[in-house]
Amino acid sequence: MQNANRRLVLAARPDGFAGPEHFAEDTVAVRAPAAGEVQLETLYVSIDPAMRVWISENPGYVPRIEIGDVMRAFGIARVASSGDPRFAKGDFVQARVGWQTHPTLAARDIEPLPGDPLDWMGLLGMTGLTAYFGLKDVGRIHPGETVLVSGAAGAVGQVVGQIAHIEACRVVGIAGGPEKCAILTGELGFDAAIDYKAEPDLAAAIARECPGGVDVFYDNVGGPTLDAAIGALKIGGRVVICGRISQTAAAELYGVRNLGLLIGRRARIEGFVVTDFAARFAEGRAWLAAQRDAGRLHQRVHVINGLESAPAGLGMLFKGENQGKLVVKVGE
Amino acid sequence: MQNANRRLVLAARPDGFAGPEHFAEDTVAVRAPAAGEVQLETLYVSIDPAMRVWISENPGYVPRIEIGDVMRAFGIARVASSGDPRFAKGDFVQARVGWQTHPTLAARDIEPLPGDPLDWMGLLGMTGLTAYFGLKDVGRIHPGETVLVSGAAGAVGQVVGQIAHIEACRVVGIAGGPEKCAILTGELGFDAAIDYKAEPDLAAAIARECPGGVDVFYDNVGGPTLDAAIGALKIGGRVVICGRISQTAAAELYGVRNLGLLIGRRARIEGFVVTDFAARFAEGRAWLAAQRDAGRLHQRVHVINGLESAPAGLGMLFKGENQGKLVVKVGE
Numbered sequence: 001m002q003n004a005n006r007r008l009v010l011a012a013r014p015d016g017f018a019g020p021e022h023f024a025e026d027t028v029a030v031r032a033p034a035a036g037e038v039q040l041e042t043l044y045v046s047i048d049p050a051m052r053v054w055i056s057e058n059p060g061y062v063p064r065i066e067i068g069d070v071m072r073a074f075g076i077a078r079v080a081s082s083g084d085p086r087f088a089k090g091d092f093v094q095a096r097v098g099w100q101t102h103p104t105l106a107a108r109d110i111e112p113l114p115g116d117p118l119d120w121m122g123l124l125g126m127t128g129l130t131a132y133f134g135l136k137d138v139g140r141i142h143p144g145e146t147v148l149v150s151g152a153a154g155a156v157g158q159v160v161g162q163i164a165h166i167e168a169c170r171v172v173g174i175a176g177g178p179e180k181c182a183i184l185t186g187e188l189g190f191d192a193a194i195d196y197k198a199e200p201d202l203a204a205a206i207a208r209e210c211p212g213g214v215d216v217f218y219d220n221v222g223g224p225t226l227d228a229a230i231g232a233l234k235i236g237g238r239v240v241i242c243g244r245i246s247q248t249a250a251a252e253l254y255g256v257r258n259l260g261l262l263i264g265r266r267a268r269i270e271g272f273v274v275t276d277f278a279a280r281f282a283e284g285r286a287w288l289a290a291q292r293d294a295g296r297l298h299q300r301v302h303v304i305n306g307l308e309s310a311p312a313g314l315g316m317l318f319k320g321e322n323q324g325k326l327v328v329k330v331g332e
Numbered sequence: 333m334q335n336a337n338r339r340l341v342l343a344a345r346p347d348g349f350a351g352p353e354h355f356a357e358d359t360v361a362v363r364a365p366a367a368g369e370v371q372l373e374t375l376y377v378s379i380d381p382a383m384r385v386w387i388s389e390n391p392g393y394v395p396r397i398e399i400g401d402v403m404r405a406f407g408i409a410r411v412a413s414s415g416d417p418r419f420a421k422g423d424f425v426q427a428r429v430g431w432q433t434h435p436t437l438a439a440r441d442i443e444p445l446p447g448d449p450l451d452w453m454g455l456l457g458m459t460g461l462t463a464y465f466g467l468k469d470v471g472r473i474h475p476g477e478t479v480l481v482s483g484a485a486g487a488v489g490q491v492v493g494q495i496a497h498i499e500a501c502r503v504v505g506i507a508g509g510p511e512k513c514a515i516l517t518g519e520l521g522f523d524a525a526i527d528y529k530a531e532p533d534l535a536a537a538i539a540r541e542c543p544g545g546v547d548v549f550y551d552n553v554g555g556p557t558l559d560a561a562i563g564a565l566k567i568g569g570r571v572v573i574c575g576r577i578s579q580t581a582a583a584e585l586y587g588v589r590n591l592g593l594l595i596g597r598r599a600r601i602e603g604f605v606v607t608d609f610a611a612r613f614a615e616g617r618a619w620l621a622a623q624r625d626a627g628r629l630h631q632r633v634h635v636i637n638g639l640e641s642a643p644a645g646l647g648m649l650f651k652g653e654n655q656g657k658l659v660v661k662v663g664e
Binding site (some may be wrong): 059060061062222226235241242243244247250253254255256257258259260261262263264265267268269270271272273276298 | 392573580586589595597601603
């Protein structure tokens, strides 16, 4: 049905993991674009850990999604019909398309998208930019330093490790399972990988793989991993808090006990949100694209099919079932 | 006995609080200074929270004190006999004199001490410098910001609050008991004080006294106070970890649960050690002395008498029984 916009709306707020039971599908008529609007055909939507935060009772730094609202999601799309002179039918664009097949959005909220559209879901999109600004601006890495990354086989973690490698750092990744670890030390060029599921003592494993200590810990998971990594920080060490996927849906928050070590280590823990760097996205994308073109930077994209698979995809992230950037293919 | 050096040596490593049972007194002959040495008469020794760390099994960032060693301590002294041309009998100096009445030290480890000697135990000594560099360089305060200080009636906390006030910040102190709180909002010029012993919910009390949130939290205590303060941080907030007196002698470390908030708040937690700023101590002392001379900066000194009272003094700190900088008067 050409004139139908299939949507997934929030049906219930999850307590723990989010999944299909928290969303409902409906179909509404496609809305023709008014002046200044563009009507799109969604090609891919992104599945990101932050989405679990957006549907929580109190997300804190962004407005929450209300029951009945279309799920918010970054994505890429093709223009089907334009009410704005900057966009024409057939243009590829990126936007917060949401979990819907045929959104109609304000043109001011849409960005044109040169090159391979799928690049913009990962390497040149929020994923790559989050890795780039978090590691370079918040973590302030220097050549020769030791960089430890948690969630290393995830979308952001993979890019973080490769950037650190390009910048001549020693890179150690933490991931779950031998298959993910093999990808890290294989095609992605990490110097070592720690399979946290196979290690009875994560602190001991970090000490073994980072014998001189950790200069920068890029954290995507939080909880006990963060505690162990703080214990391994060198003097002057930095912890970049990008995410905390182990805690986002936890019934009870883990208490971090090692903060007192920050004094003697003269160490720093800092959180950030990538959109604060929006004025410098062009700089970040130019660097990422040049390194990709030089063959040094790869993004593994994990594609699942059909808008209806998106809620299950959100569950996959929190169970660590994805390898690389998770996206949902919505249209051709 | 003019030729006797009374000393307090570490007799046993404490598990919890330190006290008289962990030290033993002995008396040895005063050692005449060799070339390059100076023999001193101790006037005051300082009692600092860090001393409890120095006698622990694994202090981390400084060598531990061994059983049988004289307790390490900053202090001020008068030169009794000099083997170095830079010092003469009768000069006032500062040094790591230790808990002993008549130390003989290398001249290179001794600093001359102009002005009122007692100033150097607090405002112009490590206490004032710790407040100055922690608040200005680590905390990077700006006029108009809200500064929250824990351990506010303690040696460093008092100076932190006054510096923040001089720099046109709103200053809220956390201390134990109405008497300490009255000193903060009275003679020390804090805008508000929170008596944590009288507050059933510290987070609610912080929210009440810092209605717009906290820009800089200068933490001397750690534990649940740190957790509550992280919850009150504004976007871009900074936590300066100076000490953690609630945790230093704790049987079990408190787990901080609010670290995930650092992401959305774009906030930072950073530890420091004042000796890293040694190259800039003259700058800090000039600022502190000028503000003192202008009548804007005061140091309450809490004096206890006799070298033998020093171990009990260390216990007083951890029970919060001191008001301001705690020193032991050892000689005239």
